[in-house]
Amino acid sequence: MANAPTSSRFFARITALKLLNAFLGAWTLAVFAFLYVPIAVLVVYSFNESRLNIIWQGFTTRWYTELLHNAPLLTALKNSLLIAVFTTFFAIVLGTAGAWLLYRYQFRATRLIHALVSIPMIMPEIIIGISLLIFFTTVSLSLGFTTVVISHVTFCFPFVLVAVQARLQGLDPSLEEAALDLGATPFQAFWRIIVPNLRPAIVSGGLMAFTLSMDELIVTFFTTSAKSATLPIRVFGMAKIGLNPMLNALSAVLILATIASMLFSGNLKKLVMKSA
Amino acid sequence: MRPTSRSFSSRRAGLRAWLLLLPMLVWLAAFVVVPMGILLVYSFCQRDDLGRVVFVFSWENYARVFDPTYLAIFGRSVAYAAVTTVICVAAGYPVGYYIARRSEKRRNQLLLLVMIPFWTSFLVRTYAWITILKNDGLLNGMLQYTKLISAPLDIMYTPAAVIIGLVYAYLPFMILPIYSSAEKLDNALVEAAYDLGAGPVRSFAEVIVPLTWPGIAAGMLLVFVPAIGMFAITDLMGGARVPMIGNVIQNQFFQARNWPFGAALGVVFTLLFAVSYALLQRRRVWEEE
Numbered sequence: 324m325a326n327a328p329t330s331s332r333f334f335a336r337i338t339a340l341k342l343l344n345a346f347l348g349a350w351t352l353a354v355f356a357f358l359y360v361p362i363a364v365l366v367v368y369s370f371n372e373s374r375l376n377i378i379w380q381g382f383t384t385r386w387y388t389e390l391l392h393n394a395p396l397l398t399a400l401k402n403s404l405l406i407a408v409f410t411t412f413f414a415i416v417l418g419t420a421g422a423w424l425l426y427r428y429q430f431r432a433t434r435l436i437h438a439l440v441s442i443p444m445i446m447p448e449i450i451i452g453i454s455l456l457i458f459f460t461t462v463s464l465s466l467g468f469t470t471v472v473i474s475h476v477t478f479c480f481p482f483v484l485v486a487v488q489a490r491l492q493g494l495d496p497s498l499e500e501a502a503l504d505l506g507a508t509p510f511q512a513f514w515r516i517i518v519p520n521l522r523p524a525i526v527s528g529g530l531m532a533f534t535l536s537m538d539e540l541i542v543t544f545f546t547t548s549a550k551s552a553t554l555p556i557r558v559f560g561m562a563k564i565g566l567n568p569m570l571n572a573l574s575a576v577l578i579l580a581t582i583a584s585m586l587f588s589g590n591l592k593k594l595v596m597k598s599a
Numbered sequence: 600m601r602p603t604s605r606s607f608s609s610r611r612a613g614l615r616a617w618l619l620l621l622p623m624l625v626w627l628a629a630f631v632v633v634p635m636g637i638l639l640v641y642s643f644c645q646r647d648d649l650g651r652v653v654f655v656f657s658w659e660n661y662a663r664v665f666d667p668t669y670l671a672i673f674g675r676s677v678a679y680a681a682v683t684t685v686i687c688v689a690a691g692y693p694v695g696y697y698i699a700r701r702s703e704k705r706r707n708q709l710l711l712l713v714m715i716p717f718w719t720s721f722l723v724r725t726y727a728w729i730t731i732l733k734n735d736g737l738l739n740g741m742l743q744y745t746k747l748i749s750a751p752l753d754i755m756y757t758p759a760a761v762i763i764g765l766v767y768a769y770l771p772f773m774i775l776p777i778y779s780s781a782e783k784l785d786n787a788l789v790e791a792a793y794d795l796g797a798g799p800v801r802s803f804a805e806v807i808v809p810l811t812w813p814g815i816a817a818g819m820l821l822v823f824v825p826a827i828g829m830f831a832i833t834d835l836m837g838g839a840r841v842p843m844i845g846n847v848i849q850n851q852f853f854q855a856r857n858w859p860f861g862a863a864l865g866v867v868f869t870l871l872f873a874v875s876y877a878l879l880q881r882r883r884v885w886e887e888e
Contacts (some may be wrong), residue, residue, distance in 0.1 A: 336793065337797060343799065344697075344700075346693075347693050347696065347700075351693065351694045351697045351698070351746070352711070354690055354691070354693075354694045354770070354774075355694075355712060356772070357767075357770075358710075358712075358713075358767075358770065359716075360714050360726035360740065361724065361728055361730075361731055362716070362719070362724070362727055363722070364730065364737055365726070365727040365730060368730065368737075373831065378740070389765075407719040407827060417623050417626060418620065418854075420622070420623065421620065421623040422796040424612075424616055424619055424623075425620075426611075426621045427610060427616075428611065428612035429611050430612045430616070430617070430620070431676065436620075436624070439627045439631065439632070440627065442625075442627075442631055443631055445820075445824070445868075445876065446869075446872070447825060447827070447868065447872055448825070448828070449828040449830065449845050449848055449849070449865070449868075450635075450638075450828070450865055450868065450869050450872070453636050453638065453848060453852060453861060453862065453865050454634035454637065454638040454865070455630065455634050456852065457634065457637050457641055457862065458630070458634035458637055461637055462708040463784075472622075472674075473630060476626075477626070477630045480626075484618055493778065499617070503882040504618060508839060513878060520654045526831065534718060537720075538721070538722075540721075540722060540831055541829075541830070541831065544831075544849075545852065555720065555722055558720075558722050558723075558726070559722055559831060559835075562725070562726045562729065562835055563834065563835060565733075566729065566730055566733060566735075566736075570726055570729070571674060574723040574726055574727065577719070577720055577723050578715075578719055578723060580717045581715060581718050581720075582715055584718075585711070585714060585715065585718060
């Protein structure tokens with residue numbers, strides 16, 4: 324090989340790279356098929372007449388209608404939305420204020436505080452769940468909406484904090500200085516200059532908190548009561564029992580909601596960026 | 600209001616900054632630090648016949664954790680999580696690498712395709728596999744219809760089903776960090792390796808992998824650690840037949856009602872998590888230097 328003319332070695336390399344690329348492309352396609360075929364099957368069979376999933380017995384939207392009349396699932400959805408809204412609000416307040424203060428001031432224990440903030444993000448959910456369950460029992464706080472919101476805020480606000488912090492790194496420090504020079508109080512400077520500039524990060528952090536809260540199962544499992552059961556808790560219970568075409572329909576709706584919110588958040592971020 | 604605010608040299612936090620930060624610090628103390636502390640205390644307690652906690656301290660729960668039964672479950676959890684991680688790296692690496700090498704427009708499209716399952720509830724995605732793998736599910740139906748098999752295969756509630764569920768749930772968490780480090784990879788370095796006579800295998804093993812190691816390590820953290828403690832997927836795909844550490848902990852809190860023992864299992868799991876986290880993190884930092 325070493326004696327082969329340079330040009331043929333060059334072409335051999337090009338072919339090898341092309342082959343490699345083709346292989347990588349085929350592999351990627353296969354992985355995407357693995358990721359998407361089950362989801363597609365789920366959606367297709369949500370329109371199947373048959374209660375048993377395998378045999379196709381004709382098109383129906385019956386399971387969607389039943390879904391709309393299923394009181395426990397609708398209550399769970401309402402609970403989930405309510406919890407997610409409260410969680411997002413508190414996560415944004417705690418996360419944004421925390422990010423700003425940690426960026427603007429040097430605290431004696433900054434590193435320790437950062438480590439503390441990252442614990443709920445990286446800790447296995449089941450540990451957060453059982454430790455909060457024991458905590459709520461110790462302080463005799465009965466499980467319900469409050470305990471679920473507290474638990475969700477605990478692991479959601481660090482994500483807002485990190486998102487806002489990333490944006491702060493790119494922010495011009497003279498913005499605040501200018502505001503203060505022009506006579507704004509530190510609070511006015513924060514509220515009228517800094518916050519509008521942080522809006523894209525606050526929005527994406529908030530969306531993240533909302534999604535994490537809506538999807539959370541494990542921590543909720545330990546900190547909820549039957550009355551405040553969220554949608555994932557109900558779905559988990561139903562999926563344990565077995566196949567149910569209504570679950571297919573619900574899954575299809577949730578997948579659609581995910582795609583819609585992703586497209587929405589992409590566009591929303593652009594809108595916020597423009598208005599900021 | 601604050602005449603000294605014009606001098607920006609001093610950014611040291613004063614009393615007011617501490618007061619403003621107080622809500623967050625109180626939150627972290629009350630809902631992260633204190634609960635972990637109580638968990639630790641509980642793990643040394645006992646329970647009475649009614650399942651109530653008795654504050655008599657001993658190492659008994661920890662002795663029980665190291666009973667062969669529970670050690671085996673710990674071992675199995677780690678093994679399953681490791682197999683899941685290895686499959687995710689093997690399946691996800693070429694994808695992350697391939698996406699990073701596309702044009703920007705193509706890259707964004709492909710990334711969106713990874714993000715959709717990433718953001719879709721893992722419950723929904725696990726349920727999708729149940730409909731496929733069940734005895735009367737789609738796969739068995741198709742295999743029987745095409746006369747490839749005469750009796751349905753028992754795939755659900757086997758270790759294979761659990762692994763499929765775990766890989767399916769965590770694969771996007773591996774692809775994304777690998778993509779982001781492959782995207783930063785300087786192609787000139789790979790070219791240089793080729794020019795210096797390294798074959799594809801050698802340049803992959805000695806240039807590409809070390810340079811993208813931060814992404815692999817980050818992906819391993821995002822897959823391995825949660826997979827050890829995941830009980831919902833093992834519950835749904837493995838039934839009661841393949842209990843993992845998460846299932847046992849969950850069981851101690853709800854069915855067996857032995858909270859102190861559940862707490863001890865939790866503490867040991869936390870230590871296991873801390874060790875694997877520190878190892879991967881150190882490796883990552885070391886490689887980045």
